[in-house]
Amino acid sequence: MRYDLVATDFDDTLYSMKGGGIDDFTLGVINEYKRRGGKFVIVTGRMFSAIKPQAEKLGLSGLIISYQGAMISDISSGKTLKCFELDRDLCLEYLEFLKDFDLKAVQLYADDRLTVAEDNEYVKNYRTYCGVDVDVVGDLTSFIKAHPEKTFNKVYVATYPEEATRLRIAAEKAFSGRLNVTSSKEYNVEVVNPLASKGNALKYLMDVFGVEKAKVMCFGDQLNDVSLLTEAGMGVAVANANPELKKIADYVSEACEDDGVAKTITKFCLEEN
Secondary structure, eight states, X not given: OXXXXXXXXXXXXXXXXXXXXXXXXXXXXXXXXXXXXOEEEEBOSSOHHHHHHHHHHTTOOSEEEEGGGTEEEETTTXXXXXXXXXXXXXXXXXXXXXXXXXXXXXXXXXXXXXXXXXXXXXXXXXXXXHTOOEEEOSOHHHHHHHOTTOOEEEXXXXXXXXXXXXXXXXXXXXXXXXXXEEXXXXXXXXXXXXXXXXXXXXXXXXXXHTOOGGGEEEEEOSGGGHHXXXXXXXXXXXXXSOHHHHHHOXXXXXXXXXXXXXXXXXXXXXXXX
């Protein structure tokens, strides 16, 4: 096949919130691609415990990338192969920095657990959508200081789109080189270890699988997918993608809810001459 490895973002790229998830057509294409020897990998900002059940529903095994590239795990065993954790002092500094912004929710991910100060309406909706439990711990700064044994994977905040843009720009400036600051939706900002990105995690998988860049196809929809698409031989933005991602894509597919991922795999991998 023209592409031996397909790596895709999950929410609003492969998984359609509007269309009710992943339909039988897409599932059939994934299975046929795998049957012909292709490797299909999910690359997501979600926590591992949230994406693992979704991957299993698709019949996937092997490696999966979560936390914007900060964690690479084995789906079947749950074993972590690579983890870029957040520096504890940086977490504390960033939480202090966030006090200057109007936020709906601040979510800390500790040892792959959703951890919050309070279980408000936004957090309830988020954990229901992702299918995960939540640890309500009170003040997050005090929690971090009290638990030196824990690994901190990511800090996620939700707010209004205009405020998210203001926060992202300010955080990129204040934490340049110290945090990887990105957004997976227009209303959120996420920070991970500066060595972590979807693109870097993809390069790790390419080495593991022995696949060269020219044989890799990647899909995404948001700014956190820029590194993923630029590391691919063919970077694909779905039609519903952020306009900035479309600018750097090699190809724009149909929208997520119109089976853009499956139709592109069919066109370039399954129907090739």
